[in-house]
Amino acid sequence: MAEVLVYVDHVDGAVRKPTLELLTLARRIGEPVAVHLGAGADTAAATLAEYGAVKVLAADAPEFADYLVVPKVDALEAAYKAVSPAAVLVPSSAEGKEIAARLAVRIGSGIITDAVDLEAGDEGPVATQSVFAASYSTKSRVTKGTPVITVKPNSAAPEAAPAAGTVEQLAVAFGEQATGTKVVSRTPRESTGRPELTEAAIVVSGGRGVNGAENFPLIESLADSLGAAVGASRAAVDAGWYPHTNQVGQTGKSVSPQLYIAAGISGAIQHRAGMQTSKTIVAINKDAEAPIFELVDYGVVGDLFQVVPQLTEEITSRKG
Numbered sequence: 001m002a003e004v005l006v007y008v009d010h011v012d013g014a015v016r017k018p019t020l021e022l023l024t025l026a027r028r029i030g031e032p033v034a035v036h037l038g039a040g041a042d043t044a045a046a047t048l049a050e051y052g053a054v055k056v057l058a059a060d061a062p063e064f065a066d067y068l069v070v071p072k073v074d075a076l077e078a079a080y081k082a083v084s085p086a087a088v089l090v091p092s093s094a095e096g097k098e099i100a101a102r103l104a105v106r107i108g109s110g111i112i113t114d115a116v117d118l119e120a121g122d123e124g125p126v127a128t129q130s131v132f133a134a135s136y137s138t139k140s141r142v143t144k145g146t147p148v149i150t151v152k153p154n155s156a157a158p159e160a161a162p163a164a165g166t167v168e169q170l171a172v173a174f175g176e177q178a179t180g181t182k183v184v185s186r187t188p189r190e191s192t193g194r195p196e197l198t199e200a201a202i203v204v205s206g207g208r209g210v211n212g213a214e215n216f217p218l219i220e221s222l223a224d225s226l227g228a229a230v231g232a233s234r235a236a237v238d239a240g241w242y243p244h245t246n247q248v249g250q251t252g253k254s255v256s257p258q259l260y261i262a263a264g265i266s267g268a269i270q271h272r273a274g275m276q277t278s279k280t281i282v283a284i285n286k287d288a289e290a291p292i293f294e295l296v297d298y299g300v301v302g303d304l305f306q307v308v309p310q311l312t313e314e315i316t317s318r319k320g
């Protein structure tokens with residue numbers, strides 16, 4: 001069976017969920033071979049094997065942490081040459097897309113970004129993308145070279161399928177450009193204890209209806225009762241009620257969780273663009289005519305200051 005390279009997103013060997021989703025999707029088109037760069041390959045290998053990696057190609061070098069992107073492209077290209085895979089899958093993060101695009105240029109291949117599903121096809125893997133603010137789904141196939149495909153987080157439920165996961169060292173020769181952009185400092189982001197917005201299985205977002213920074217703890221409490229990430233509309237972040245890093249939409253982050261709850265958000269096209277592929281959408285809005293109700297699975301017409309605390313209380317009591 002053809003091998004499929006899966007680029008591993010991890011923190012010191014702790015594999016992040018989008019990679020497990022990629023391994024699950026990779027198994028539909030071939031045998032997953034994971035590419036692990038940086039420290040922690042031995043730790044990661046157990047998880048990667050559990051989710052179907054037949055092999056883990058590992059390389060560790062200071063360049064991966066000390067310089068931006070290019071050393072990782074050098075390594076992924078080395079893995080590509082070693083394996084001659086049927087496809088290369090990379091998580092759709094900002095960095096992932098840059099790595100994938102650079103690899104595609106180097107190996108003369110077509111690329112598909114932000115896939116939300118992947119299936120085997122007679123002439124190569126077929127990727128589904130959600131386009132035009134998620135108002136259309138398209139299916140495409142790379143027609144030139146080895147398909148390089150980036151896949152959005154939450155596109156598949158990770159399924160375990162134990163495989164060997166044998167760790168093999170990958171020899172990487174860094175090119176001249178590898179040391180072109182040096183990382184000069186790192187400041188860890190203050191942890192909220194909540195999941196990363198773009199990867200979270202549940203997102204609770206607040207909009208202008210939240211009516212002030214002082215009311216955002218209502219949204220945070222509901223999010224915490226569900227183990228969710230917190231998002232916000234542009235109106236809310238522009239008003240300074242919540243950080244810009246939490247903005248969902250066309251000019252913010254794109255999320256695709258299992259459950260998206262929008263409170264006090266009207267559903268403007270630019271907001272939809274960042275959340276419309278969510279599996280289940282719930283809106284709480286006091287205006288029954290709000291456009292958000294056109295796309296929801298469940299809608300609550302009501303005042304969020306009444307509805308959200310009751311919802312939080314009910315969820316918390318059911319958990320207890």
Ligand SMILES: Cc1cc2nc3c(=O)[nH]c(=O)nc-3n(C[C@H](O)[C@H](O)[C@H](O)COP(=O)(O)OP(=O)(O)OC[C@H]3O[C@@H](n4cnc5c(N)ncnc54)[C@H](O)[C@@H]3O)c2cc1C
Pocket residue numbers: 206207208209210232233234235236247248249250251252253263264265266267268269270271274284285286287290302303304305
């Ligand atoms: C180029 C461009 C890019 C943009 N990018 C983005 C983007 O990335 N993300 C984004 O979100 N927007 C973006 N926008 C802005 C977008 O057009 C909307 O203005 C914005 O999404 C509106 O935010 P909102 O829904 O919170 O506010 P509003 O549209 O004002 O809606 C507030 C809603 O809250 C409801 N409400 C009020 N009080 C309550 C209450 N007590 N209980 C329940 N409901 C209540 C109201 O009925 C209303 O429906 C962009 C715009 C442009 C032009």
